[in-house]
Amino acid sequence: MIKIENLEKVYKTEEVETTALNGINMHVKAGEFVSIMGPSGCGKSTLLNVMGLLDKPESGSYKFLETELLTMNDKERSNFRKRNMGFVFQNFNLIDELTVFENIELPLIYNKVAAPERKRLVNEMIERMNIVNRSGHFPQQLSGGQQQRVAVARALVTKPKLVLADEPTGNLDSSHGNEVMELLCELNEQGTTIVMVTHSSHDASFSNRIINLKDGHVISEKINKTRSEELI
Template sequence: MSAETQTLLRMNGVTKVFLTDEVETHALSGIHLEINAGEYVSIAGPSGCGKSTLLSILGLLDSPSDGEYLLNGNPVQDLDLGERARIRNREIGFIFQAFNLIGDLTVFENVELPLTYRGMPGAERKKAVQEALERVGMAHRVKHYPSQLSGGQQQRVAVARALVGKPLILLADEPTGNLDSQNGEQVIELLQELHRGGATICMVTHDQRYSKHADRTINLFDGRIVDEVEAAQQSSAH
């Protein structure tokens, strides 16, 4: 990694502890992590190792119990709910395993959703939504409802929703988890294409077939980073 590369995300000693009645569960312990602009990072590890918790904190869906988290150079670990919502809306794009499209909204409206919360004028929204849908090859289905689409198509729409607001980073949580291998491959190809276009991507997956496409893979175990593998190393390992 070159020194002049801009650091987009930095975590210093982040921990996450869940308190439920008398049980304390340490989901993350002493996480130190950096992700640079334009980088494609994969977070891997077995079930229950803390991958999704880490991604939730990265995406400001959850907050750390301790430690520091800098997004684009600004500390974000202690922001209030409103500020976090604003950052999620403008700087982060999410892709979920279960697509999480809203069944009562059309494809167009689902993709438009983040922009409506931004207060963007209708004409601009329309243009941006159209562009995003074209990028994922779903522009011909704007009036469809999610239930009228296949799983792969739904995930493409979800990707369009994630990138419509031109976020700093795309966070993908097991984006292929609910798809068959063919559709899974297509979504991964789409992410790679976005990456080639300059997008910063952080993807959680436990499937090595997909993590190898990343520039770097961070391996988690029991809430700790146990290993980091660069792309060159990954190819040599395989």
């Protein structure tokens, strides 16, 4: 589904140039659950941002279902993103002023889904995430695990082809973290493609394949046999 070739990204400040991505080549198949790992500053978040069309690399190619995304203009990228991708962040990034229901509804509004249809989809998602009795609450009233479930629900409500998760368990204790990972696994089993950045090898063990980055290079790839067999 995703084919990335020779991706390069350089951050410039007044004094230093930092090469965040230095000729990355990788691919992701439809239905895969890929983890990206590596030490701090290895470029994994940058890679995820580029994949999410939030950041632009200097050169390279990024094909999504045979469509080249890097030549698109801002508007096309934005449209492509909202139709095909969902995001889960380490710090949840829910909007404090909106209720659980409204937070989940938001991407549907930007996708111009009609109100009754929105209601149906959000309620379906709320049920699936097991947060029915929380739908009228505000984010601050929820535990971290519950907040991340809301964030996952929000990422999935548009039925994206790809979910990008940036350290989804980073702000959670281990039991809540496991809950979220199981949720992601379950989604993956239902057919959603997931790319996740993580520090934790425990979390990575939930995925089919682990890509290791260092200094902007892919240094190794490992198939997680226990999970990947199911895929094949």
